[in-house]
Amino acid sequence: MNGWTGQEGHERREVVRALLHTPVLRREGRNRRLVDQARRHGDELRAWFDRQLGWPLVVERDLIRLLKIPEDPGRHPDPSVPTPRQGALYCLLLVVLLDCGGQTVISELADRVTALTTAHRGLRRFDATSTRERRDLVAALRLLAGSGVLRSPREAGVTADSEQAYIAGRGNAIYDVDHRLAASAVVCPVPPSQADGPDSLLRVTEGDPGHGARTDTELRQALMRRLVDDPVVHMEDLPSDQRDYLVVHREELAAELVLGLDTRVEVRAEGLAIVDSRFSDIEFPAASAVSVAALALADLLAGEAVPGQAGSFVVGHDRLVELVGLVAAQIRRVVPNIERKPVDGAVVLRYSVPVLTQFGLVDPHEDGVFVRPALARYRDPSGRGVRVTGEALLLFGPDLDTPASRSRSETARSSTPEGHPDGIAD
Numbered sequence: 001m002n003g004w005t006g007q008e009g010h011e012r013r014e015v016v017r018a019l020l021h022t023p024v025l026r027r028e029g030r031n032r033r034l035v036d037q038a039r040r041h042g043d044e045l046r047a048w049f050d051r052q053l054g055w056p057l058v059v060e061r062d063l064i065r066l067l068k069i070p071e072d073p074g075r076h077p078d079p080s081v082p083t084p085r086q087g088a089l090y091c092l093l094l095v096v097l098l099d100c101g102g103q104t105v106i107s108e109l110a111d112r113v114t115a116l117t118t119a120h121r122g123l124r125r126f127d128a129t130s131t132r133e134r135r136d137l138v139a140a141l142r143l144l145a146g147s148g149v150l151r152s153p154r155e156a157g158v159t160a161d162s163e164q165a166y167i168a169g170r171g172n173a174i175y176d177v178d179h180r181l182a183a184s185a186v187v188c189p190v191p192p193s194q195a196d197g198p199d200s201l202l203r204v205t206e207g208d209p210g211h212g213a214r215t216d217t218e219l220r221q222a223l224m225r226r227l228v229d230d231p232v233v234h235m236e237d238l239p240s241d242q243r244d245y246l247v248v249h250r251e252e253l254a255a256e257l258v259l260g261l262d263t264r265v266e267v268r269a270e271g272l273a274i275v276d277s278r279f280s281d282i283e284f285p286a287a288s289a290v291s292v293a294a295l296a297l298a299d300l301l302a303g304e305a306v307p308g309q310a311g312s313f314v315v316g317h318d319r320l321v322e323l324v325g326l327v328a329a330q331i332r333r334v335v336p337n338i339e340r341k342p343v344d345g346a347v348v349l350r351y352s353v354p355v356l357t358q359f360g361l362v363d364p365h366e367d368g369v370f371v372r373p374a375l376a377r378y379r380d381p382s383g384r385g386v387r388v389t390g391e392a393l394l395l396f397g398p399d400l401d402t403p404a405s406r407s408r409s410e411t412a413r414s415s416t417p418e419g420h421p422d423g424i425a426d
Contacts, residue, residue, distance in 0.1 A: 004044075004259055004260070009259075010262070011037045011040070011041060012037070012041045012044060012045060012048070013259075013260065013261060014034060014262075015034055015037050015038045015041065015045055015064075016048065016260055016261060017261055017262065017263075017278075018031075018034050019038075019049075019057070019068075020066070020068075023065060023066040023068045023147075024064070024065050024066075024147055024181065025038065025063070025064040025065075026062060026063055027063070035062065035063070035064050038064045039061070039064075042057075042059040046059065049066065052220075052221065052224050052256060053221055053225055053228070054221040055067055055068050055225075063180075067184075068187065069187055069188060069225075070229050071222050071226045071229065082139060082140070083136070083139075085124075085136050086136045086143070087140075088124070089113065089126070089136055089137055089139075089140040090140040090143050090144065092113050092117065092123075092126070093109060093113065093137075093140055093144060094144075094186065095116065096109060096112035096113055096116060097109070097144075097149070097177055097179070098179065098182060098183065100112070100177055101177070102176060103153070103174060103175065103176055103177065104174070104177055105172045105173065105174050105175070106138070106162075106163070106166045106172050107166075107172050109137075109141070110126070110128045110134075111128075113126045113137070114126045114127075114128055131168075134166060134167045134169070135167050138163045138166060138167055141163070141173075141175070142163070144182075144185070147181065147185060149177070149181045149182045149185055150175040150177060150178070151176045152175055152176070153174060153175075153176055154174065162174075213241070214241060219241060219242055220245065220249065220253065222242055223238075223245065223253060224253065226238075227253070227257060227272060228257075228261070230360075231274050231276075232271060232272070232273040232274075232360070232374045233271045233272050233273070234270060234312070234372060234373060235247075235269070235270060235271045236270075236271075236311055236312060246272070250267050253272065254267050257274065261274075263275075264276055268373075269310050270311065270373035270374075271373070273374065289335045289338040289339070289343075290338055290339070290351050290352065291355070292331055292334070292335050293327055293328075293331060293335065293338060293348045293352040294351075294352040294355040294356055295378055296327045296330055296331055297323060297324060297327050297348065297352045297353070298356060298375055299378060299379055300327065301315055301356075301362065301369070301371050302371070302378060302379035303379060304319070304371065305371070305376070311373060312370055314369070314370055314371070315368045315369050316367050316368040317367060317368040318368075319368065320349070320368045320369055321345060321349070324345040324346075324349040325344075325345035325348075327345075327348045328343050328345050328347070328348050331343060331348075339351060356369075356375070360374065361374055361375040
């Protein structure tokens with residue numbers, strides 16, 4: 001990472017952060033400066049992405065594209081993730097777009113998808129007369145628009161209205177087509193025509209069965225891919241080879257993240273975490289009845305941890321029922337209703353646990369809930385309310401006085417240019 005200092009280093013880190021958040025940057029609007037920076041530092045940026053993540057970077061005059069393949073896609077439930085049907089329509093649209101002109105409309109694309117799915121028996125036929133099918137098609141089109149494959153020549157609000165009108169069966173919408181992006185929109189290490197099945201499309205480092213043990217470079221890249229895509233990586237979630245590598249090289253990986261991303265990295269016995277609201281960290285839901293209940297339950301669940309014991313633990317169903325009852329009693333005066341339902345233990349359980357699950361703080365378990373170490377971030381040892389300063393910002397919570405925490409706790413923090421916010425999450 002020599003040379004990543006001063007103004008040049010700051011410019012490179014800005015581009016790295018932007019591409020990890022949005023893999024396609026066009027030279028327009030706010031991104032014009034970033035594209036110019038990417039072109040100016042193209043060789044160094046290509047080398048960084050190749051060395052640290054194993055992802056190719058394409059640098060063109062007006063377009064920068066990171067060919068990004070997640071190491072562990074879909075780890076946590078996400079309501080914004082497309083449904084399987086929407087994903088299938090996304091791929092079918094990419095196929096038919098290759099034969100479209102520079103502009104197209106929804107009805108033309110729908111006709112082409114219908115013809116394609118009718119011609120191939122193995123494909124579920126698209127039915128443009130179904131409102132649900134039209135809604136899924138529009139969802140897939142919006143995904144393509146988000147990645148730059150489709151662009152509206154109209155104002156965004158006009159296009160959205162036209163899409164809604166199409167869903168209702170009485171309208172249309174027009175798009176410009178970027179054939180370059182359409183041809184390379186699906187990024188996978190194995191060509192789709194050669195894949196054994198959907199799972200093999202996402203294998204980044206496993207290779208074929210005869211490949212043998214992964215090299216140190218492959219292990220480092222696999223871990224870096226996990227870290228840049230997920231704010232927190234728990235040791236217990238890693239395959240044994242990645243876990244063994246991380247035990248030895250965690251400080252080295254943290255230093256690479258700090259220098260390359262201009263971010264804050266927390267290193268603990270439980271794992272690694274990036275604490276950065278402007279990059280990968282996800283802020284807890286805005287103030288609402290549901291978030292109040294979820295935060296209160298998180299505090300109580302974190303308090304169930306056995307002192308001196310690191311890692312995840314199970315809170316049984318009976319104890320969980322007791323805890324949600326305590327939460328209901330605590331918040332009832334300030335939050336009398338959740339989703340128009342009077343607050344009681346059952347309501348707290350129904351609405352708060354899915355929020356904690358979505359954020360990867362707990363997982364479902366046959367005996368109750370599986371509490372993850374990162375939940376300690378929301379613990380309030382003082383009992384005076386949710387922590388908002390100091391160690392409250394750490395994903396694994398305060399460094400508890402345990403042998404594991406004492407031996408492994410380290411917070412690495414980058415130096416930022418004068419006037420540059422540090423981006424620590426709320």
